[in-house]
Amino acid sequence: MDPFSSFIQSLGNPAAYAIFRRQSLGRALLYLLLVTALFSLLSQLPVIFSFNSDYNQGLAWFKANTPEFVLQNGQLAVQGKMPFISKDEVNKTAVLIVDTSGQTGPDVLKDYREGALITKDKIIYKKSAFETREYDLGAYRAFSFNKHQAVGFLTAARPYFYVGLLLAIVLSSLAGRLLIALFIALLGLPLYWAIKVHVSYGDIYKLTIYAMTGPMLLFVLFNYLRYQPPFLFSLLTLFYLYLAGKHLPAEG
Numbered sequence: 001m002d003p004f005s006s007f008i009q010s011l012g013n014p015a016a017y018a019i020f021r022r023q024s025l026g027r028a029l030l031y032l033l034l035v036t037a038l039f040s041l042l043s044q045l046p047v048i049f050s051f052n053s054d055y056n057q058g059l060a061w062f063k064a065n066t067p068e069f070v071l072q073n074g075q076l077a078v079q080g081k082m083p084f085i086s087k088d089e090v091n092k093t094a095v096l097i098v099d100t101s102g103q104t105g106p107d108v109l110k111d112y113r114e115g116a117l118i119t120k121d122k123i124i125y126k127k128s129a130f131e132t133r134e135y136d137l138g139a140y141r142a143f144s145f146n147k148h149q150a151v152g153f154l155t156a157a158r159p160y161f162y163v164g165l166l167l168a169i170v171l172s173s174l175a176g177r178l179l180i181a182l183f184i185a186l187l188g189l190p191l192y193w194a195i196k197v198h199v200s201y202g203d204i205y206k207l208t209i210y211a212m213t214g215p216m217l218l219f220v221l222f223n224y225l226r227y228q229p230p231f232l233f234s235l236l237t238l239f240y241l242y243l244a245g246k247h248l249p250a251e252g
Contacts, residue, residue: 003034010210010240011217017244020210021203028206032181033174039216040173041166043223051165059154067098070146074138075120076100083108106132177216181208184234188241197245204241211240 001009001019009016020028041048067080078084083099095115097108102120109115109126117124123135145153185205192199199207215236222228 003031006031006210007035007213010213014240014243015247017207017210018247018249020207020244021199021248023206025202025206028209032177032209032212035213035216036174036177037170039220040169043220044169047169048162048165051162055158055161059151059158062154063151066147068147070144071137071140072144074136074141076118076137077120177212180233181205181212184208184212184237184241187234187238191238191241192245192248195242195245197248199245199248207241207244208237211237211244214240 001016001023006016006020010020065086067078067084069076069078071077078098078100082101083097083104085098086096088094093113095109095112096118097104097115098118100118100120104117104119106117106124109117109124109132112126114128115126121137123137124132125135126132182205185201185208188199188204188208189201192204212233215233218236219228219233
């Protein structure tokens with residue numbers, strides 16, 4: 001049964017689960033990958049569009065506001081008046097400071113919740129009030145670039161950032177679905193024992209993958225409504241397993 005037919009049958013035909021049971025685990029996992037990719041990307045469209053907008057705004061800001069600079073031999077040279085300061089104009093809690101003159105030290109970040117100080121040879125990043133990290137630009141002696149090259153790189157790399165974002169969404173969702181399926185399949189063991197259907201855990205796991213189709217579709221809608229009812233996903237999947245069990249032979 002092809003993935004599209006499996007999708008339709010898993011939603012509305014409990015008798016089809018007898019066919020799903022006879023299919024290989026590999027086919028079931030491939031089906032889960034395809035359905036997870038579809039549903040996770042649909043549910044995360046606002047995040048994807050926001051990333052696109054934020055990336056464009058960030059690149060435009062970088063072009064317009066960043067002074068000319070050159071990183072060479074592990075040292076940064078910046079043109080213009082120092083220090084260069086860019087603040088979060090909304091919350092006033094974040095700051096970016098560039099000073100290659102050596103006159104600005106890490107203490108300048110103490111009044112901000114988060115921020116970064118870039119000096120001639122270091123990047124000091126204050127992640128929070130409890131964590132500050134320091135990076136030595138000397139570790140990048142092999143790299144040499146200026147502002148124009150940096151803009152070109154960020155422009156050319158945009159598709160790769162998109163691909164990385166999409167892969168992160170899909171793979172994180174897939175990992176979550178695999179774990180949820182393992183848990184629900186465990187619950188399916190006593191369920192099938194109660195209705196006197198003898199099915200191995202491996203077969204229940206395959207059936208669970210297909211039984212999650214309806215709940216996943218429903219939760220795409222819930223995601224847009226910002227509504228995440230607890231336990232409903234598992235209960236609906238178990239209900240699909242129950243309906244499927246009615247069409248499985250009692251002798252297993």
